[in-house]
Amino acid sequence: MASQAHDAGGATGYIVHHLTPLSTGEGFWTLHLDTLFFSVILGGLFLLVFKKAADQATSGVPGKFQNCIEMIVEFVDTQVKDSFHGTSKLIAPLALTIFIWVFFMNAMDLIPVDLLPMVGSLMGMEYMRVVPSTDLNATFAMSLTVFLLIIFYSIKIKGVIGFSKEMLLTPFGPWLMPFNLLLKVVEEVAKPISLGLRLFGNLYAGELIFILIALLPWTIQPLLSIPWALFHILIITLQAFIFMVLTIVYLTMAHEDHG
Amino acid sequence: MSINATLIGQMITFAVLIWFTMNYIWPPLMKALEEREKKIADGLAAAEKAREELATAEQQAQDAYAEAKKEAAEIIEMARKQSADIVAEAKQTAQREADRIAQTAQAEITREVEQATEILRADVSRLAISAAQKILRQEIDESKHREILNDVANQLGSAS
Numbered sequence A: 001m002a003s004q005a006h007d008a009g010g011a012t013g014y015i016v017h018h019l020t021p022l023s024t025g026e027g028f029w030t031l032h033l034d035t036l037f038f039s040v041i042l043g044g045l046f047l048l049v050f051k052k053a054a055d056q057a058t059s060g061v062p063g064k065f066q067n068c069i070e071m072i073v074e075f076v077d078t079q080v081k082d083s084f085h086g087t088s089k090l091i092a093p094l095a096l097t098i099f100i101w102v103f104f105m106n107a108m109d110l111i112p113v114d115l116l117p118m119v120g121s122l123m124g125m126e127y128m129r130v131v132p133s134t135d136l137n138a139t140f141a142m143s144l145t146v147f148l149l150i151i152f153y154s155i156k157i158k159g160v161i162g163f164s165k166e167m168l169l170t171p172f173g174p175w176l177m178p179f180n181l182l183l184k185v186v187e188e189v190a191k192p193i194s195l196g197l198r199l200f201g202n203l204y205a206g207e208l209i210f211i212l213i214a215l216l217p218w219t220i221q222p223l224l225s226i227p228w229a230l231f232h233i234l235i236i237t238l239q240a241f242i243f244m245v246l247t248i249v250y251l252t253m254a255h256e257d258h259g
Numbered sequence B: 001m002s003i004n005a006t007l008i009g010q011m012i013t014f015a016v017l018i019w020f021t022m023n024y025i026w027p028p029l030m031k032a033l034e035e036r037e038k039k040i041a042d043g044l045a046a047a048e049k050a051r052e053e054l055a056t057a058e059q060q061a062q063d064a065y066a067e068a069k070k071e072a073a074e075i076i077e078m079a080r081k082q083s084a085d086i087v088a089e090a091k092q093t094a095q096r097e098a099d100r101i102a103q104t105a106q107a108e109i110t111r112e113v114e115q116a117t118e119i120l121r122a123d124v125s126r127l128a129i130s131a132a133q134k135i136l137r138q139e140i141d142e143s144k145h146r147e148i149l150n151d152v153a154n155q156l157g158s159a160s
Helices: A002-007 A010-019 A033-056 A064-083 A091-110 A115-122 A136-169 A174-215 A221-255 B006-139 B142-159
Strands: none
Touching: A010 A174, A033 A064, A033 A091, A033 A136, A033 B006, A064 A091, A064 A221, A064 B006, A091 A136, A091 A174, A091 A221, A091 B006, A136 A174, A136 A221, A136 B006, A174 A221, B006 B142
């Protein structure tokens, strides 16, 4: 694969090839098929594994698989309970979904960079980018959903008037209303943008480094790719964890009355 | 890198995942976890209770043992006293019997001695009289000594 890419434009060609999604459609209505495909597959895997655990769940002695799933669930539940003290049917399952789904999507990073694209090219697909979280669409889809939930819960808990007051009167009181609104809008909009960009940036950079390592002669590739992969296990988990915790924190803030 | 319709697709996927997790994954898992937590707590409480009960039972057994030991000691003490009493009583009875027998024997002896004395006295007076008669028949005039003889005879008779 690497030699083909070199033929088609050297190292730059190889990198660009690897970072170009398999897409269909024009303009805004372009669909990144690889992103959609892998994220749906990984989401399905998440549901399958956890549904199995949920079906098996009894109050009896858990097996190893059951124990593992329940440990994750309890971990997420602890995170939620640490910051969020109200009752919400949504936040904990949302946090679990984010944690596992993001983790799975990030974990695609650890598959050798050329493996799946090679399989894809054998099946006639010209481009393939296997890590969905290196697609801004995937990360912003999550952060925007979280943003919508923040707005929804802010209005639901505080009421339209309460939410408007918070937007207009804090932090500087009624005399600086437009300035307050500007600050607040920036504050709120910064949440989804930072969430989405953080995850995207980390994974995009990580994937890029894997691609760069793949460009090196095969004799020194393992020397670099193995430490980077090991380090990346940390990044993968950490980014999934950060996304989850920040979501919990933002939603907790939406539930609390600051006005 | 561009934002496009993939975003919408991803949001739909995400929403479906959240919906499914919220309805079919989180509740049964949490229910099972809470039930297990309760079960374990109950089990621990039951174990604690059993431990307490065991301690109580042990205490009771110890008390009963001490009680029994005390009772046994009392019974032994009583038996010892009773046996001592019986021995003492037997000793007393024997002593009394011995005394009685001795007394009877003493009385018998006294009586027999008296009897013998009586017989002896009668014999002696008779012999004395006959001896005196023999002596007097040769020397005294009956008429002369009648009075003295009568007197002696009277004395012997009263003595006998």
